[in-house]
Amino acid sequence: MIVAAFPNATLTVGPLTLPNRVVLAPMAGITDAPLRRMAHRYGAGLVISEMVASEALESGHAETTLRAEAAGVPVHAVQLAGNQPASMARAAMMAEASGAALIDINMGCPAKRVTTGLAGAALLRDLDLATAIIAAVVGAVKVPVTLKTRLGWDDSGLIAPELARRAADIGVQLVTIHGRTRCQFYTGSADWRAIASIASAVDLPVLANGDLVAAEQVPAMLAASGGAGVMIGRGAQGRPWFPGQVAAYLAQSPDARHVPADPSLAEQCDVLLELYEDWLSHYGVDLGRRQARKHIGWALEAAAVAAGRAPDALAHWRKRILTQDAPREVRTGIRAAFDELSWSAAA
Known part of the structure; x- marks a missing residue:
């Protein structure tokens, strides 16, 4: 969008x-x-x-x-x-x-x-x-x-x-x-x-x-x-x-007037992953992954609401992702969290 x-x-x-x-x-x-x-x-x-x-x-x-x-x-x-x-x-x-x-x-x-x-x-x-x-x-x-x-x-x-x-x-x-x-x-x-x-x-x-x-x-x-x-x-x-x-x-x-639709969950996931890479590049890996944590938490809450769920619907994923230091694991967790939302939305 x-x-x-x-x-x-x-x-x-x-x-x-x-x-x-x-x-x-x-x-x-x-x-x-x-x-x-x-x-x-x-x-x-x-x-x-x-x-x-x-x-x-x-x-x-x-x-x-x-x-x-x-x-x-x-x-x-x-x-x-x-x-x-x-x-x-x-x-x-x-x-x-x-x-x-x-x-x-x-x-x-x-x-x-x-x-x-x-x-x-x-x-x-x-x-x-x-x-x-x-x-x-x-x-x-x-x-x-x-x-x-x-x-x-x-x-x-x-x-x-x-x-x-x-x-x-x-x-x-x-x-x-x-x-x-x-x-x-x-x-x-x-x-x-x-x-x-x-x-x-x-x-x-x-x-x-x-x-x-x-x-x-x-x-x-x-x-x-x-x-x-x-x-x-x-x-x-x-x-x-x-x-x-x-x-x-x-x-x-x-x-x-009508409210434009939110980006799809797939697009929201792509946005968050792109931002994550940008933060790692902008700050360096050590500071970048720390700077990204609050944004990831907010993004998961926003995605849950967009999917018709409670803001804390991805709290388990939030905890798992934000306690990871390895960028590879963070990326995997973000994708898995959005996959879970997509599955529940399609159910």
């Missing part, structure tokens, strides 16, 4: 015209180059690197440099995180020099290890520092700069509209809002309606993010948020085709 671009559903970000309004979110430890390539193949309008720490990129840290590596997609987008304007500016210049066509600034990551360092969502408690960082990055590069953030640090400080206004005045080209506060982490439900206050505060595209896990949800998400498009994070875990599936749904006539 390769999803084509839909010219009637494009999204403009500065000088860039994206083929559709659905973006794969930058997710730390997840949206590496292999996954970005696969999501792009299936029709995501834009794929963004996992979060890259600015100071680590400056220092030449090997794994950080790998996170910022181009994935061989039309628009190489790098997300940067940090709390020092000068460091963020230098890292942005490094990314641009390495081929980045878009720089995204992370001001939304809720992880304690990030916010303890006064980066990510911690910047929602210091608007002046956040503004200085945005200005430094925009002033350092010629490519479009975008911003991803949350509604605020907590319910008493919903400052996203003011932050978005400042970002727009400085020259940011697009803002993505996750419809939760930092203190919510990922609990409860994303508040799509709250995003509308940001969309109405700025004259630039705003993407709505949070809890989009089925294509049928996208009209309601856009109507509630006033967003120009959507960003998909956890909904794509184990399903790299999902952003493209949403884009195809969104591009259809509103009175005749």
Whole structure:
């Protein structure tokens, strides 16, 4: 299921015209180059690197440099995180020099290890520092700069509209809002309606993010948020085709929409095996097989649901595969797990 671009559903970000309004979110430890390539193949309008720490990129840290590596997609987008304007500016210049066509600034990551360092969502408690960082990055590069953030640090400080206004005045080209506060982490439900206050505060595209896990949800998400498009994070875990599936749904006539079918189980198996080989090549065998484990687990859950089974229907295979170190045994286990699903679906 390769999803084509839909010219009637494009999204403009500065000088860039994206083929559709659905973006794969930058997710730390997840949206590496292999996954970005696969999501792009299936029709995501834009794929963004996992979060890259600015100071680590400056220092030449090997794994950080790998996170910022181009994935061989039309628009190489790098997300940067940090709390020092000068460091963020230098890292942005490094990314641009390495081929980045878009720089995204992370001001939304809720992880304690990030916010303890006064980066990510911690910047929602210091608007002046956040503004200085945005200005430094925009002033350092010629490519479009975008911003991803949350509604605020907590319910008493919903400052996203003011932050978005400042970002727009400085020259940011697009803002993505996750419809939760930092203190919510990922609990409860994303508040799509709250995003509308940001969309109405700025004259630039705003993407709505949070809890989009089925294509049928996208009209309601856009109507509630006033967003120009959507960003998909956890909904794509184990399903790299999902952003493209949403884009195809969104591009259809509103009175005749239908959800494109998931790839067949055989195709899902092939996708996972291809990604596994890509991870081994990208990271090297030792690190690659460790990086692959979480993705394999998510893919088996997604396949079980696609086959009409409970998400844990392949739990026995998941345990067996994820405790294997030999790539040959992992490949054999993946094929056997999908064979079991195919047999049960045909029964």
